Amino acid sequence: MKAASSRRHLLKAGLATCTVLPFGGVLSQEKKEEHLWDKEFDVIVVGSGVAGLTAGITAAENGAATLIVEKMGEIGGSSRISQCDMAIVGSPLQKKLGIQDKPEWLAADMQKVSGGLTDPEYALTIAKGTSALFNFMVEHGVIFNDTLMHFGGHSVKRTVYPVGGGKGIIRPLSNSFASFKNSKLITRCKAESVIYDGDGRAIGLKVRTNYLFNPLLDSEDTENKTGSVKYFKARKGIVFASGGYCRDNSIVSAEVPYLKGISSNAQIGATGSGLRALLEAGAYPVHLSLFRFSFPISYTDICWGMYVDPSSGLRFVDEGGNRDKISMAILDQKKKNGNVTPVLIYDSAAIKNFHDQRRLKRGLALKNTCGGNIYKFDSLEELAKAYGIPVVALKEQAQRYNKMLDELKDTEFNKDMKAMKGAGVRKAPFYAMQAMPFIAYTAGGAKITPQAQVISARTFKPIKGLYAAGEAAGGIHGANRLTCCSVIDCGVFGMIAGTQVSKQES
Known part of the structure; x- marks a missing residue:
């Protein structure tokens, strides 16, 4: 107990010398000592949906000791309650039926509904990665139905879906992640802020462990102070895969007052905690006022x-x-x-x-x-x-x-x-x-590079050690996201983020 108390004291003393920048990031004025951290990992992933699990597994496969933190008591986020329809180019079902398809065709379909608000490179990156994502999921235990579907907006028949919907993806992926000896997943652990070193590199997170989500609060993310503050080091980097903000009425109504009070079928934890942490960390926000309306039928x-x-x-x-x-x-x-x-x-x-x-x-x-x-x-x-x-x-x-x-x-x-x-x-x-109509998806988030690096609002350059994927990232789909393209966005950029962060030097 005495050693733990001493470590906490040193940590507080170390943080007291840090400088809080205008954009909210914390830059240390001196090199951090190893004993100032409560826990250390190579990679920390925030969020346990499709984007978080694919990033975590990919990083772990590349040898990185990886921690996934999930603020809710149950893993999976909105992915868990989704049908998880996936537009896949070159799937076994397409080949079986003799359907010709190309990544460029899927990317073009995505761009048709974007309103010209996105860089086509992002759509093409996703489209080119769908086949590898499908194989990744199969390798990690996901079972797909033997039915190929053709949804509106798609130029060819290319949509597959997992047995069991979102749970049919989250369960096997989480089991696969748990099989890596040097990796860990913690629920009820909320990421509050990013910690930087003196060179402007993201090196860790301030978190709240034993966090108890309270949906009755007017602003759950800003009012809830439950749990114990801890500091986790990320030797290689951090991936935010924390989802969107459909359930955060303060953000939704601030961006589009007309939508104040609109309902959502996103999971109740979609309250923008990841977005706030990213913005405070200096990320450039993009497309926060764009929302995707959904219906209970297609x-x-x-x-x-x-x-x-x-x-x-x-x-x-x-x-x-x-x-x-x-x-x-x-x-x-x-x-x-x-x-x-x-x-x-x-x-x-x-x-x-x-x-x-x-x-x-x-x-x-x-x-x-x-x-x-x-x-x-x-x-x-x-x-x-x-x-x-x-x-x-x-x-x-x-x-x-x-x-x-x-x-x-x-x-x-x-x-x-x-x-x-x-x-x-x-x-x-x-x-x-x-x-x-209700909102089930938010297009806004941190601007990223095609390598999933978070862009700084101050320099417009990648922030060292900081990555984002899925709904935590913005500017990918623009005015509208083509149906069946959310999971492939999460998965492809999750894999990219996990690969890129695991390559960084400790």
Whole structure:
């Protein structure tokens, strides 16, 4: 006990001589002594989702003694509760089906929805790394279904998904990481700040061990001071794979006031703790005001239906339009009509066009969230009564919609009727849902290089010893992230970060 107390005293004395820079980073004015640290590792990874585990395993495979710290009591982050659909170029399923694909094609698909806000090199880096990521996951125990899917926005059929969804990735990867003798994973350990040496190199973390997450606090990340402060050294470097900030209302409302209070299906720990630590460490923030709207069904399957305002029975949006435009139109319409949620209507022919049959089946079984349950009706009259829609107005709207579909010209909202495969609102039974948009992904974070190095806000050069991957990094996808590209982003850049940090000198 006396030795531990002495070590803590020396640590405090050492930190007292440090200089806190304007951007929040701490630069030591003297060389740190080895005995000032509570624990030492070669590499420290913050976060235990797909990005964190791939970074940790890769670093450990390269011989680095690696620590993964996770602030929650359960590992996996948002990856754990995701379906984890993955766009893979050159997968065994593509080869089996004779489907031609190239990394350049996937990168081009990603860039089409980016709004021109990103460097194409990032998309190409991800696309080129998908095959290696798939093999990595298989080697570390992930089992994939034998079904290949084709989602909207992708030029070819290339999406695979793991058995068991996110848990089917997190469990085997965490078991694999645990097999490395010199590595360790600690839960309920929150990374608070990065510590630098006198040369501006990231050399460790201030953390809180035995941290108890409290979702009842207004600002969990800034108000919660539970746990014990410790200092962990990283001889080679630190990788932030700490996820996003969907659940942090202070950040969301500060960036886009209109979205204050919007719901999210991200894991409850997505409160921006990693982002704050990175910004305080001097990272350059990018795209913090960009958010990706999601729906309880695949966004690409909204197009087959007809969205109406329950108060009037009238359409209010191009259902086949841009994800953001549809989302904002729904939010606007709900505010205009007294907070009544719009209704999305399909007929029995339309639901056969769904890309994602898994979510359709969950919706029909009433097992979806965020308004994703899908209800069946024998007639439009029955449907209108259930949602309080003026039946005459709804039937007239359906007739106009079907006529425009037959004539292949939407005179109301310019929807591409040629792409609808005849999906109208004419054949019973009918189906309806109140699918509200929510945010499940944040595009903003620390700017990184294609080698996953965090860029300094002061110098615009890489910060020595500091890396980021997954949602902790920003500027990768731009205005919109193409569906099925989140996990491959996390995994590819996680592997890159783990490789790069493990190469550094101790």
